[in-house]
Amino acid sequence: MTIDTTAMNSTRRIEGIFRDISAGAVVALVSAAYSLSYAALIFSGPLSGGIAAGITVSLIGAAVGAIAVAVLGSIPVAISGPDTASMAIFSGVSAAIASNAMIAGDADTAIFQVLATMTVTALLTGGALLVFGALHLGAWIRFIPYPVVGGFLAASGWLLCVGAINMMSGDRIDFMAFDQLIGADYWPRLGAGLVFAAVMFIATVRVKSALMVPGLLVLGSLVVHLVLLATGTGIDEAQAGQWLLLPLEKPDLWLPTAMFEPGAVDYALILAESAGIATVVVVTTMAILLNATGLEVSFATDANLDRELRANGVANIVATVAGGLPSSLGVNRSLLNAQAGATGRTAGVASGIFCLGFLFFGGDLVGYVPRPVLGGTLLFLGVSVLVSWLWKTRKRLAMPDYLLILAILVVIVNEGFLAGVVLGVVAACLIFAISYSRVRVIKNDLTRAEYASHVDRPQSEGHALCDHGSQIRILALQGYLFFGTSNRVFEAVRNAIEHPGKEPILVEILDFRLVSGLDSSAVYSFVKLRQLAERHGMFILLTGLSTRIREALRLEGLLQSDDDRLLEFPDLDHGLEWAENVVLAEDRTLMAEAACPFSEWLGRTLGQERLAESLMRYFERLELAPGARLCEEGAEADTIYFVESGRISILLERPDGPPIRLRSMIGHTIVGEVGFYQRAVRTASVAADEAAVVHSLSRSAFERMEADEPALAAACHAMIARVIADRLAFSNAEILALQR
Structure with a gap:
């Protein structure tokens, strides 16, 4: 029976492509939900008029990130897009930009200023990632102290929670103004969002499946619409009451070229938020590296961190040109992609294409998305980050490290990102200095x-x-x-x-x-x-x-x-x-001692001075000029040498350079005894450093001595054994000393 392997391989490739496309569709659903959430987070309150532009830039960022990382990244099923931590930080930056822009202009001016800041942030993020990747700094960036990273990420979780509440309420809530809180019309929406966030948190803790989040998003949306239907609330009324988002009639494309018009952008406002923008760059970089490391373990593969930095750098540069939010490698969407059946890079490309399709052809569907579901999703993400960095780390970290996380969080919440960055940099330097000073120098x-x-x-x-x-x-x-x-x-x-x-x-x-x-x-x-x-x-x-x-x-x-x-x-x-x-x-x-005759030293070493004269009858006296070779590496080791005077060195020959000195020997010592007893070849050469006198004892002479004068031969064996034992004992002492 003949098996057509070509047809089988073709069928498998087609099946793989279909699995990748279906997985890409599932991931695109979650990416679209996250994009809507991030858009609602950033463009809330006085910026709510820019929600259409926010949805557009979010989906473009998700699409570009997914396609670029799928094509250029080192992990085939990895998915990139706007990230929770960086979006939380950018929402704080956008709020500050909007607040200052509203002083000098109207809401449209503030929206334009926020979009310009987004473009600058994406450009700086992409440029930094490309530079880090080109300089192979992927491993070095990991040296940022863990508590400093934890402090910034915990702050991003807090900002997500605050942003989620503001987004669901439709305005920025001042919890200290009690008179405004009483009787406010947003409490039902907040309550629904809190319930949905609690359900998501409990469900994801108990059921470890990447499909849980998209399932809950669909289920939550259905429940809200069933409640609206049961209460007789129409779609238009629900949209007016801020229960649903307004429909996206057409994509509100942001063209960065508008920034080049004279006076269009107030760069002083952007410069004032440079600390927050820098934090977005740093947090995005750290998120990529941490997530890539996590995916290495999850997928049992090796990720090229520098390649991941470059791939995400390209994604952010393209997003800058296309008018999209900054993006970074994501763990949850990548795991969802794999669990949905993805096997290759086609899934990421398909996910990006589906996101663009939703942007250009699914605008009417946006009007059916419940705000409490989006707000609850953001609240769930924020609480998850806070739980990870404030609750789970309390037992893993030393108390000073844990207190530093809390300190950075409190400073950022109360004083802003500039103070948090300063504290983080100072803390990083102090941690390095203190930790390194404890290293055994x-x-x-x-x-x-x-x-x-x-x-x-x-x-x-x-x-x-x-x-x-x-x-x-x-x-x-x-x-x-x-x-x-x-x-x-x-x-x-x-x-x-x-x-x-x-x-x-x-x-x-x-x-x-x-x-x-x-x-x-x-x-x-x-x-x-x-x-x-x-x-x-x-x-x-x-x-x-x-x-x-x-x-x-x-x-x-x-x-x-x-x-x-x-x-x-x-x-x-x-x-x-x-x-x-x-x-x-x-x-x-x-x-x-050094001036004593060679025969006297030899007699004392033998144990009986009278034996020295007898032993020397078997020697051959050699006089060496400086540089003369006594024996060559690779030659037969058939001779023991007794050094009377001068200095000789043992040399390791090198074909591409001068020989390396292994040891030197000064008069009244023995050389060549190990190879002699092993009946091996010389493992090194021996040469005179200065004029030297050496006595050689050949194997034939030694064997003749053993036959004619066995007592003398035994004394000679004992002498050589003592020399070897002394050297071995000292070598063992050296090893023990080095292991202390």
């Missing part, structure tokens, strides 16, 4: 007894450095240094110097390898450290400095060529080697 606090340079020294020198290791202290720093963290470094150094252990600190090493930068205030801490070193006759070494940090220190007069107290080294290894040499130079007994 000192990654490791070590002494030379715990951590050594990559120089293998004679056993006597190694023991001396362990015994006097507390004279060398190493602080490995990390992160960004500013006034708070740099002062902690200064205090740590000063306390160690002024309250030393068994021996005073001779050298303090500060390693900057993991330091990303420092500000000007942090530099003064190092000026004080230089003065501290001078008073106590000690040395401070700075290692691993970046070019920027080095220049910042030099601008304050540090790291001068004639400074013998504050010194710089390219990395920790070179700085620590210099410090070890300083400590060893203080120990006169080691000078005599």
